[in-house]
Amino acid sequence: MGRMPRSTTREVGGGTQSVERALSLLCAFTEEHPERRVSELVQLTGLGQSTVSRLVGTLEALGFVTHDQRSGLYRIGPTVVGLAGIALNQSAAHRQSRQIAQDLACDLGLGANIAERHGTELFYLCNFEGRLAPRSFTLVGRRGPLHATALGKALMSDLTAEEIEALIGTQYPAYTPKTVADLDGLLAAIAEGRQRGYATELEELAFGRACLAAPVRDRSGKVVAALSVSGPLSAMDLPRRQDELAMKLIEQADQISTGLGYHASATPLSSVG
Numbered sequence: 001m002g003r004m005p006r007s008t009t010r011e012v013g014g015g016t017q018s019v020e021r022a023l024s025l026l027c028a029f030t031e032e033h034p035e036r037r038v039s040e041l042v043q044l045t046g047l048g049q050s051t052v053s054r055l056v057g058t059l060e061a062l063g064f065v066t067h068d069q070r071s072g073l074y075r076i077g078p079t080v081v082g083l084a085g086i087a088l089n090q091s092a093a094h095r096q097s098r099q100i101a102q103d104l105a106c107d108l109g110l111g112a113n114i115a116e117r118h119g120t121e122l123f124y125l126c127n128f129e130g131r132l133a134p135r136s137f138t139l140v141g142r143r144g145p146l147h148a149t150a151l152g153k154a155l156m157s158d159l160t161a162e163e164i165e166a167l168i169g170t171q172y173p174a175y176t177p178k179t180v181a182d183l184d185g186l187l188a189a190i191a192e193g194r195q196r197g198y199a200t201e202l203e204e205l206a207f208g209r210a211c212l213a214a215p216v217r218d219r220s221g222k223v224v225a226a227l228s229v230s231g232p233l234s235a236m237d238l239p240r241r242q243d244e245l246a247m248k249l250i251e252q253a254d255q256i257s258t259g260l261g262y263h264a265s266a267t268p269l270s271s272v273g
Contacts, residue, residue: 021047022055026064026080031142035073084141091116093216093225094125096259100252101227105130108245110231113139114216116224117155120168122146125225133231145205147172148179150213153190153199154226157215161187179204197250201230202238210236212245214253219261227253 028036028044036044042052056074059065063079088094097114105112105128113127127139146152146168156164161183170183180186193199201211213228229249230236236245 018055021045021051022059022064025052025055025059026076029065029074029076035068035071035075037072037074041074088125088140091125092218092260093256097216097225097227097256098126100256101126102128104128104227104229104248104252108229108248109133110229110235110245113151113228113230115144115151115155115226115228117146117152118143120146122149122152122155122226130231130235132235145173145175147181147186148175148201148205150199150201150211150230151226151228153186153193153201154213154215154228155223157190157194157199158217158221158223164190175205176203176207178202196246198246199226203233208233210238212236212242212249214246214250216253217257217260217262219263221262224260225256227256 024045024047025041028041033040038049038052038056041047041056042049045052047055056065060067060074060077063077065074066077067074093114093116101112101114109130109132111127111129111133114125115122116125117123121143122145124139124142124144144152146156156167159167164187165183172179172181172186174181180189189199198212198214201213203209209230210233211228211230213226215223216225216227218224227249229245238245
């Protein structure tokens, strides 16, 4: 078997630069702007027209983007969707929780969500709509703030005050007047959630919506994900249903944790202090 030719520094550097440029084009597609024209990509990336056209052509040929001939717009293609599916299926938390979350949404008629923490944000692994909480879009792949969500508070429930401060600081954006926007308030909310086994969110991220979330642990006792139920205030009906919802939520989160190998004796000390 012949040896592969040795790449020169220029070839390696040029290849890396091309990859970076292609990825910058893909990152220009966002939830707010899922479709882009070549002229927009040129403006957003600062790359030349010919470079963008060449890279977009390659991305289209490989299925990373698709092109609407009538509108001239590009959008994310099926190859990206396929890779996303591979990534999700490699997540133990996703595999263990998917059916449980789907059944929970059906049983309660509310949205059921699973999220992980990626750095300073939460990342939705899966979501299912209930009949009382329909959505016209999927949350899968979306990111969200840790401080203003029940999922985020549950995901930080095994961190110490020092770790939380190092992670997200002491002051946070206020999305509504009810958002907990400082460290002391957040620590109090997380402590309350630890005590009762679930975190709450009441119009902190968006008006008219509420959410309850419980942590999911792996075999070491570390919080690796969180399960939530959410929906409009009228559907959640917390004054009447909160205890019922919390009981079912904790029960299902515990089931996921057990499936991941967790036993209560493995709970780290930082989660109870």
